[in-house]
Amino acid sequence: MLKKIIRTQEFIVFLILVALSLVVGIINPAFFSISTLFDTLRASIVYFIMSFGVLPLMIAGGVDISFVAIAAMTSYTTHMFLLKLGYEGGTLLYFLIAGAMGLLAGLLMGFLVTRFNLPVFNVSLALYTMWYGFNLFFIGATANFDLPKGTVGYYARFLITAQDPYVGQTGLHVSIIYAVVIGLFVWWMLKYTIIGRGLFAIGGNKEVAIRSGFNVNFIWMVAFALMGVLSAIAGVTQGFLSRYFNPVLFITQPLDVLAAIILGGASITGGRGTVIGTTLGVLLIQIINRALILTGIPVQWQKLVVGIILVVFTSIPAIRAQRARRFRRTTEAA
Amino acid sequence: MTQGTNEKSTAPVHRKPLAGAFRRVRVSSETIQLLVLAVILFVFFSIIVEKFLTVRSITSMGFQMPELGVLTLAMMISIYTGGINLSVNATSNLAAVLAGFFMVKFIPKDAAGAVVTLYLAVAFLIAIAVGWLCGMVNGLLIGYVGVPPILATLATMTLFTGISTGLTGGATVTGFPTQLSVIGAQTILGIPIPFLIFVGFTILTYILLDRTSFGFKARLLGSNPVAAEFSGIDNRAILMGAYMYSGILSAVTGLLIMGRTMSAAYEYGTTTYVLLTILICVLANVNPGMGRVIDVFIAVVILQILSTGFQMALSGVRGSTFFKDFAWGILLILVFVANYFIRGRRAQSS
Numbered sequence: 001m002l003k004k005i006i007r008t009q010e011f012i013v014f015l016i017l018v019a020l021s022l023v024v025g026i027i028n029p030a031f032f033s034i035s036t037l038f039d040t041l042r043a044s045i046v047y048f049i050m051s052f053g054v055l056p057l058m059i060a061g062g063v064d065i066s067f068v069a070i071a072a073m074t075s076y077t078t079h080m081f082l083l084k085l086g087y088e089g090g091t092l093l094y095f096l097i098a099g100a101m102g103l104l105a106g107l108l109m110g111f112l113v114t115r116f117n118l119p120v121f122n123v124s125l126a127l128y129t130m131w132y133g134f135n136l137f138f139i140g141a142t143a144n145f146d147l148p149k150g151t152v153g154y155y156a157r158f159l160i161t162a163q164d165p166y167v168g169q170t171g172l173h174v175s176i177i178y179a180v181v182i183g184l185f186v187w188w189m190l191k192y193t194i195i196g197r198g199l200f201a202i203g204g205n206k207e208v209a210i211r212s213g214f215n216v217n218f219i220w221m222v223a224f225a226l227m228g229v230l231s232a233i234a235g236v237t238q239g240f241l242s243r244y245f246n247p248v249l250f251i252t253q254p255l256d257v258l259a260a261i262i263l264g265g266a267s268i269t270g271g272r273g274t275v276i277g278t279t280l281g282v283l284l285i286q287i288i289n290r291a292l293i294l295t296g297i298p299v300q301w302q303k304l305v306v307g308i309i310l311v312v313f314t315s316i317p318a319i320r321a322q323r324a325r326r327f328r329r330t331t332e333a334a
Numbered sequence: 335m336t337q338g339t340n341e342k343s344t345a346p347v348h349r350k351p352l353a354g355a356f357r358r359v360r361v362s363s364e365t366i367q368l369l370v371l372a373v374i375l376f377v378f379f380s381i382i383v384e385k386f387l388t389v390r391s392i393t394s395m396g397f398q399m400p401e402l403g404v405l406t407l408a409m410m411i412s413i414y415t416g417g418i419n420l421s422v423n424a425t426s427n428l429a430a431v432l433a434g435f436f437m438v439k440f441i442p443k444d445a446a447g448a449v450v451t452l453y454l455a456v457a458f459l460i461a462i463a464v465g466w467l468c469g470m471v472n473g474l475l476i477g478y479v480g481v482p483p484i485l486a487t488l489a490t491m492t493l494f495t496g497i498s499t500g501l502t503g504g505a506t507v508t509g510f511p512t513q514l515s516v517i518g519a520q521t522i523l524g525i526p527i528p529f530l531i532f533v534g535f536t537i538l539t540y541i542l543l544d545r546t547s548f549g550f551k552a553r554l555l556g557s558n559p560v561a562a563e564f565s566g567i568d569n570r571a572i573l574m575g576a577y578m579y580s581g582i583l584s585a586v587t588g589l590l591i592m593g594r595t596m597s598a599a600y601e602y603g604t605t606t607y608v609l610l611t612i613l614i615c616v617l618a619n620v621n622p623g624m625g626r627v628i629d630v631f632i633a634v635v636i637l638q639i640l641s642t643g644f645q646m647a648l649s650g651v652r653g654s655t656f657f658k659d660f661a662w663g664i665l666l667i668l669v670f671v672a673n674y675f676i677r678g679r680r681a682q683s684s
Contacts, residue, residue: 063484065609112667116674122616123670125609130663136656251606255420255488268482300503304496310489311475318480 009265009317010277016313017284024291031294035164038172040286042241046234047282048179050250051261052186053230055278056223058261059190061203061270062113062120067231068250068257069131070105074098075235077139079245083146090150091240098232105131106228110221128254135247145244154240175237182230187275195222203270260285263313284313364619367676368632371669375636379643386646393526395638397519400532401590402611403634407539408583409611410630414543415576416556416622417476417483422584423608424494425468427600430588431498433461434507434598441511450511461585468494469581473574491608498600506599510592518593528590535583540627542579552576557623610637617666619673637662 005011025031050067057064078098087093105127112123158171190196198219201209210216239245264281266273288309292302380387405422412419434457441453468490475486520527543549551572555562563569592598614637618629641658648654 112670116671118670118674123667125613125616126663126666126670128609128663129613129659129666133656133658133660133663137660141656255484259485259488262482262485268484301496301500303492304500307489307491307493307496310492311486314481314485314489315475315479318482322480 008277009320010274010280012316012320013264013277013280013284016316017280017287020284020287020291024287024295028294028296030166031291033164033166034162035167035170036290036294038162038170040283040290041176042173043290044282044286045173045175045179046238046241047257047260047286048279049182049230049234049237051257051278051282052179052182052275053227053234054257055186055261055266055273055275056190056196056199057120057227058258058266058268059203059270059273060199060220060223061206062124062220062223063258063268064120064124064227065254065258066109066124066127066131067227068254069128069135070102070228070231071235071238072247072249072251073131073135073139073235074101074105074232075239075249076135076144076245076247077101078236079144079239080139082148083144088149090148091154091236094151094236094240095233098236099229102228102230102232102235103225104228105232106224106226107221109228110224113224114217114220132248132251140247143244143246147240147243151240155243173241175241178233178237182233183275183279186226190273190275195219199223200271203267203272205271256285257282259310259314263317265317362626365626365629365632367673368618368629368636372632372636372639375639375643379639379647383643383646386643389524391642391646393521393524395642396526396529397594398642399634399638400526400528401587401594402607402614402637403532403631404535404583404590405587405607406611406614406630406634407535407627408580408587409608410615410618410620410625410627411539411543411552411576411580411583412483412487413612413615413620413622414556414625415552415573416559417573417577418487418612419472419577419580420484420487420608421468421472421491421494422580422587422611423602424491424498425465425581425584426588426591427598427602428468428494428498428588429461429464429585430592430598430602431502431507431600432464433457433589434510434592435501436460437511437514438507438509447513450513454511454513458589461589462582465581465583465585465588466578467581468584469578470574472581473570473577476577477570477573495600502600504600506597508597510596514593515596516593517590518596528593531586531590535586536627536631539583543627548572548575553623555623556621613662613666617669640665 021031030036050071054064054067075094075098078094078101081097082093109123109127112118113120155173156171157174159174159176161169161171164170188196190199194214198209198214198216201212201214202216202219206216235249238249260281261273261278262268262281263284264274264277264279266277288306292305297305385391405426408422409419437453437457441450445453471493472487472490475481475490476483479486481489517527517531522530543552551562551567552575554565554567555569555572559569562572588598591602595602614633615625615630617636618633619625620630640662641655644658644661645654648657651657
């Protein structure tokens with residue numbers, strides 16, 4: 001059993017994570033502090049939520065870019081709308097409205113993909129462009145810092161607080177609960193529901209899934225709807241955490257999220273992927289970003305270091321796959 | 335990706351075969367569709383915007399198009415071989431930055447015109463070499479190590495941008511000889527030179543893909559890598575060649591941008607620019623093993639018409655470029671849906 005775990009991509013990512021943390025910690029012991037842990041988690045929350053929404057799609061074989069646009073569109077539109085109404089209440093209404101918009105956006109995408117048999121990637125590129133254009137042209141082109149009175153202070157609502165030798169008071173933000181609950185839900189869905197297993201079936205071999213009786217269209221719709229809702233939740237959460245709403249939120253980041261998910265063991269062609277792997281992948285990317293600052297590498301060279309790390313880290317699973325192939329019998333499909 | 339066995343899909347539109355050297359050239363229905371779309375849009379904007387159909391406006395479009403156009407050709411060849419190249423923009427900037435460094439460091443201040451031109455030529459060669467090397471890195475990762483193209487090029491995109499950022503320290507490189515603007519801002523017989531360069535590379539790419547054994551093998555590789563491998567095609571070498579060519583085209587784009595802006599920086603373009611080239615390829619029906627260079631050319635023209643058209647139509651309204659994005663997204667979806675109905679609901683694999 002242990003042997004099986006060790007062989008997985010997820011375990012390797014875990015090892016890399018640990019190794020990287022150790023190396024950085026040795027270079028700069030400030031890394032081994034509660035504030036690093038809490039800050040890294042805080043920065044990861046929205047990426048966790050978004051990637052849990054994209055993971056089911058990727059497992060089913062669909063590569064999606066538009067989730068960032070849905071996050072930006074739903075959060076910014078909800079905010080500007082409530083602002084116009086003079087809303088002074090708390091965060092719940094934001095989540096409800098944005099979530100509903102996200103649901104509709106996801107269903108729209110699902111409709112286009114299933115009704116017209118279009119490749120997910122192509123539709124997602126079109127929608128990515130469309131939603132950001134919609135946001136910027138029809139809603140507004142500037143970031144907005146006027147948060148309703150009822151939400152002020154949300155950004156500092158901590159679950160646990162602690163004293164840290166370097167920064168003083170620090171805390172783990174409440175919204176980590178959302179990420180944990182959503183992660184558990186997606187894990188449960190993937191493992192214990194027909195829809196979840198259906199996603200793996202579609203990703204493995206769509207024709208076989210259809211002939212096995214899976215309602216493929218319905219499963220896609222559910223996955224897209226989920227992606228829409230989770231992206232909206234992530235967008236709103238980011239707005240409150242950073243205390244401003246941005247029409248071009250996450251616009252440069254869909255590929256980074258996809259990279260995190262794939263590094264965490266999901267296959268880009270579908271049929272494979274886990275919540276724990278995705279979590280590790282996101283953490284890895286976050287820690288790489290954080291580690292660079294702490295190791296004192298000059299700002300202008302940081303990107304290069306990230307690039308080298310990415311090249312190495314993406315090569316590892318590829319080389320593993322090659323070695324596995326070499327030991328397979330020639331009668332198996334390539 | 336398997337195609338349906340429906341005969342209708344691959345058969346060319348029936349027309350009288352042309353004589354002589356053009357005998358083998360058949361215009362496909364998809365190309366016609368794109369041409370029609372381009373014409374419709376052109377007419378639409380000519381009517382709506384009074385200054386659209388002027389020499390000045392068309393010439394300006396001719397200056398703006400080539401950068402995106404050559405970059406899209408770079409993207410096209412990667413998609414054609416079954417992959418994708420997210421690092422095209424980063425390669426273009428890196429090539430420009432290194433060529434820029436050379437020019438700034440080595441061109442003597444008071445050199446004569448001819449000498450300067452010589453230095454320029456060397457700088458161009460440096461840029462092409464950089465593009466070629468970047469392509470080689472991609473080819474190694476994708477072809478020989480076996481990293482999925484989207485991941486490999488995402489990594490190399492960061493890597494190349496990182497090199498540019500590190501070397502420039504974030505600053506823009508300037509101080510180029512004025513002769514450089516020839517490729518960016520001058521015309522021959524009223525036709526912008528960058529546009530001629532774009533057309534030239536379009537023809538070159540067409541010849542490469544349609545009339546060489548490399549192109550033939552690339553098409554086979556894109557359609558079915560496993561079958562290609564077992565047919566004796568060296569997949570890894572073809573992939574290497576494809577990404578090298580992609581890198582060279584990216585470098586040319588970098589030179590074009592440098593010619594227009596008279597500067598080089600690590601940050602020109604950005605992810606959205608790369609996604610734009612992918613969108614254009616999608617519009618042009620470029621898929622692994624499928625796709626025509628002429629379709630890509632027309633698709634670039636379509637985007638340029640839309641871009642300039644909306645900019646001029648909405649010149650009073652703020653954010654006209656944003657509306658263009660919105661419209662572009664919707665247009666694409668309309669084209670997808672239209673294709674679905676035109677092809678007679680032929681099942682397309684995702």
